[in-house]
Amino acid sequence: QKEVEQNSGPLSVPEGAIASLNCTYSDRGSQSFFWYRQYSGKSPELIMSIYSNGDKEDGRFTAQLNKASQYVSLLIRDSQPSDSATYLCAVSNTGNQFYFGTGTSLTVIP
């Protein structure tokens, strides 16, 4: 049973469009939610974290959390070719355990 699920993609969007990435999780006790970006051959880097229901905006990125539906999403506005990467959703409970999804591959087409 997978704790965190994402569509593997690939997801392709034209430059300037909104990219929408989705993630569901199984543990209702999850407290913290993260989106990491991983370029090919590189390590994951944190781009957004969210802890309470609702939206959280940071520049072109918006994270959305709905704990009742066990759903977290990431919206990327005005997508740029440099946003092309794999996006990993991560979920954490009150301990030090992190569960990652398998990632969604995003390609932004110039």
Add this chain to the structure above:
Amino acid sequence: DTAVSQTPKYLVTQMGNDKSIKCEQNLGHDTMYWYKQDSKKFLKIMFSYNNKELIINETVPNRFSPKSPDKAHLNLHINSLELGDSAVYFCASSQAGAPHTQYFGPGTRLTVL
């Protein structure tokens, strides 16, 4: 300055050999992790140490043995390497307590021939 560093970056070895990967963080974090990322990009936690003490030990073959000489270092020793061990191994660190975020090292690509 590099926050989380790993050595070596690439490791190619024969089946049956024993190898080690080293990790160091200069962030002053209390908790360090080892992850394995397979060819399908699935990132799975293997071990977690908090102040040199093992706190998470996922279902990992006992051929894998982590060692933390101090809270800034977490090394991974692998005995009797198998083909299925080929993957990218990431070290990460974070502050203890929640919420917390993890900072990843550059990864070690292990290839077992």
